[in-house]
Amino acid sequence: MGINRRSFLKVLGGGVVGGGLVGVASGSIVTPGKFKAEATVPPKEFLGILVDTAKCVGCRSCEAACAEANHLPVPDIADDSVFQKERQPTVTQLMVINRYQTDQGEVFVKRQCMHCNQPGCVAACLVKAMEKRKEGPVTWEKNCMGCRYCMPSCPFDIPKFEYHSANPKIMKCTMCWDKLEKGEKPACVENCPENALIFGPRKQLIEEANRRIYQKPGEYITHIYGEHEVGGTGYLYISKVPFEKIGFRTDLGTIAYPEYSKGFLYSVPIVLLLWPAFLIGINTLTKREEDARRKGGEKR
Numbered sequence: 001m002g003i004n005r006r007s008f009l010k011v012l013g014g015g016v017v018g019g020g021l022v023g024v025a026s027g028s029i030v031t032p033g034k035f036k037a038e039a040t041v042p043p044k045e046f047l048g049i050l051v052d053t054a055k056c057v058g059c060r061s062c063e064a065a066c067a068e069a070n071h072l073p074v075p076d077i078a079d080d081s082v083f084q085k086e087r088q089p090t091v092t093q094l095m096v097i098n099r100y101q102t103d104q105g106e107v108f109v110k111r112q113c114m115h116c117n118q119p120g121c122v123a124a125c126l127v128k129a130m131e132k133r134k135e136g137p138v139t140w141e142k143n144c145m146g147c148r149y150c151m152p153s154c155p156f157d158i159p160k161f162e163y164h165s166a167n168p169k170i171m172k173c174t175m176c177w178d179k180l181e182k183g184e185k186p187a188c189v190e191n192c193p194e195n196a197l198i199f200g201p202r203k204q205l206i207e208e209a210n211r212r213i214y215q216k217p218g219e220y221i222t223h224i225y226g227e228h229e230v231g232g233t234g235y236l237y238i239s240k241v242p243f244e245k246i247g248f249r250t251d252l253g254t255i256a257y258p259e260y261s262k263g264f265l266y267s268v269p270i271v272l273l274l275w276p277a278f279l280i281g282i283n284t285l286t287k288r289e290e291d292a293r294r295k296g297g298e299k300r
């Protein structure tokens with residue numbers, strides 16, 4: 001006998017309401033303060049990457065280096081046709097360069113995970129498969145249970161799921177975490193011939209960005225994208241044209257995404273206890289639906 005997704009949510013909804021009352025009455029609950037501290041307070045200094053879009057020439061060497069470093073298919077970087085449409089990172093390409101025509105000429109923009117200071121993807125993942133390293137990078141680990149809650153929790157639409165793999169992973173830029181652990185720089189930074197990418201402590205990158213902006217008035221707009229957006233990001237950008245003209249979302253605000261869910265996740269402690277069961281249930285149902293679809297057992 002099967003159970004569909006709606007029934008599952010109804011059953012779970014009843015459990016949350018009933019369980020919440022029991023949990024509050026008994027007082028035997030994980031303290032919200034502990035979770036708040038772990039989930040929202042960043043260490044003093046993160047590593048990051050400053051992208052100077054005024055220096056980028058769109059050579060796509062970074063794309064090739066990224067693919068090689070991550071053992072993914074290396075794109076043909078001589079193929080200019082990719083610039084005909086705006087691209088997003090995919091499961092086989094963790095970063096892309098897009099080209100924008102602006103009133104100040106062509107501008108090339110690197111796109112990948114932003115390594116948020118307080119990442120929505122990490123807050124949504126209670127099995128801690130997504131992790132904000134104390135050094136700054138946001139990485140993915142193999143204990144992922146495939147719930148894919150990280151995907152809609154990302155303000156930049158970055159995590160991608162390998163739907164067609166027998167052992168699917170969430171694919172996204174890790175800031176070359178395995179290289180950083182060996183004391184090396186990220187592959188894209190190492191292979192940029194124009195020094196358009198600078199790797200280092202985020203605080204110093206912001207100082208460098210400000211130095212460029214104020215030493216060359218007129219060459220840059222006075223905005224460092226990522227300094228404050230969604231609570232700050234590890235990737236930072238400077239530009240000669242307003243960011244909304246080169247594909248950036250400028251409507252995200254400065255509040256970190258996990259802050260929005262705090263009232264729900266942290267003030268109703270029983271939810272924390274039931275959340276893994278909820279995710280496992282969703283995951284099982286989703287897998288079952290996908291299996292049925294694959295076997296042609298479901299008609300749309």
Ligand code: SF4
Nearest residue numbers: 113114116119121154
């Ligand atoms: S950009 Fe998205 S995937 Fe990357 S750290 Fe932020 S929330 Fe996570």
Ligand code: SF4
Nearest residue numbers: 066173175176186188
């Ligand atoms: S930091 Fe590493 S994984 Fe991220 S875009 Fe650069 S090369 Fe790719």
Ligand code: SF4
Nearest residue numbers: 056057059060062192
């Ligand atoms: S390698 Fe450097 S200059 Fe070339 S596309 Fe990438 S960021 Fe731009």
